[in-house]
Amino acid sequence: MRMAIITEQQRELYRTEGYMILPGVIPPEMLSMLREECSYYLGYYDSMMDAKGVQTENISHRGKRYFINNRYRLSSRLWRFVFSDLMAQVAAATVGPDAYLFHEQWVVKGAEQGMKFAWHQDSGYVKWYNPTTQHKPYVTCWCTLDDVSEENGTVYLLPHSRGGTQHSIIDHTKEDGTNDLIGYTGNDPGDAVIVPAGSIVAFDSYVFHRSGPNRTDNMRRIYLPQYSAAPIDRPDGKPWAMATPFLKDGKNIYNHADDTAEQYGPFPEPSKEKVA
Template identity: 85%
Template sequence: MIITDQQRALYKEEGYMILPGVIPQDMLAMLREECSYYLGYYDSIMDAKGVQTENLSHRGKRYFINNRYRLSNRLWKFVFSDLMAEVARATVGDEAYLFHEQWVVKGAEQGMKFAWHQDSGYVKWYNPATEHKPYVTCWCTLDDVSEENGTVYLLPHSRANTKGQIINHTKEDGTNDLIGYTGSDPGDPVIVPAGSIVAFDSFVFHRSGPNTTDRMRRIYLPQYSAAPIDRPDGKPWAMATPFLHEGANIYNHDLDKPESFGPFPDKAKDVA
């Protein structure tokens, strides 16, 4: 067990916990290699379209590369690892699904800031009637992070009055960022080494600054929910890949195909 009672209590009250240097070195090396592949992959997509900006991604400056882990033959080994199972149990509980996963990368010397928002603010933007429970964002550092290279800043629930509620957001022209907080609190910067996990619930306000250093700032970010989060048409909003059932890791890589989205497949219940 890597998560202490104090960290669990902080997550419950303020919405976050910080786990410095918990990702094993071999796994960290794999995540860095996979990140390099996905950056080239995404640049090729924008080249083919003849664009420099797509949704929240701006070529060379800031990347959000979403829900493509099935293109990798090894990324799942981290997403559904015992380490991430422990984080999921301590945050969303004994029932958990992979809801979303993405690479978040800021380019060297020109990496853009990201505005104050709740992750659930994006869900509500597309589905104003949503009433989902907070899911957990696992901000996994592939590099040492600092204020200079655009680390995340967190605004605890007690200072933002966000425990249990999703705030309405507005869209910022030029960046396509959603903004949910315009107050004067600067938040608390997270300064941790590579291989750390910052877990915060999806109602916590957070932002990040620009990267002013001469190296990229790379983050891998899986998110887990206690239940599938549906769109108005009843289909999963992003993903709903079964992970934990009654506290046990039931993920089955052989069953993890697009057609197996949804509640736990029958065969998955037999997997230890």
């Protein structure tokens, strides 16, 4: 996808209020691939929980709510979306001409029992584990694999002008039972995002957001890559999650071969010995 999909009005909304909405921009064949990959990762994660004998893993709750993080390298094709021309446009319009893949995850609410998710800033989770962090906002790309509505647990956004969050990460507290971090306890319900499958809701990591429970008889599936303008480090100097180079001066510089080698290490040199 090379044609421009982001208007100046959308860019200005992101600059001032911290979000933009791009309805139905994911190509159908890419959307089908994401749905297939999501099914694989759900089975993968259930197997992990089975092996551990648990029903809850951090903020994931089996059958109810899943957050499956940073496993794109296990897939032979997911990188084609994460580092696509489409996502390059979104990253450039939000974090700027230099961009890194910072984090990616599946966010799935189970049918009929999919749990809510409390008000938080995505950067609030970074600060929870690294209280001294000084990172600039990164962008969360909330990619819908299903039509989303208030009935199936869509996201609610609190724009910067109402949340007072354009320049700061608010201290969060942990909620008992869910392990959710909570950063906002006011009365503003936020704005519900109602968009079709194949949409991208891009919001910066300082924006407060929440989601409701899924009351329908189908899953609500989201794929969520996040991009930063620079690596975000832990106190020990190592990347907080990932720092995979994506854009440099607006150009897509992602190299899949190098990325694969980083995961598995270099292939051994062929043996020079004669084979009997």
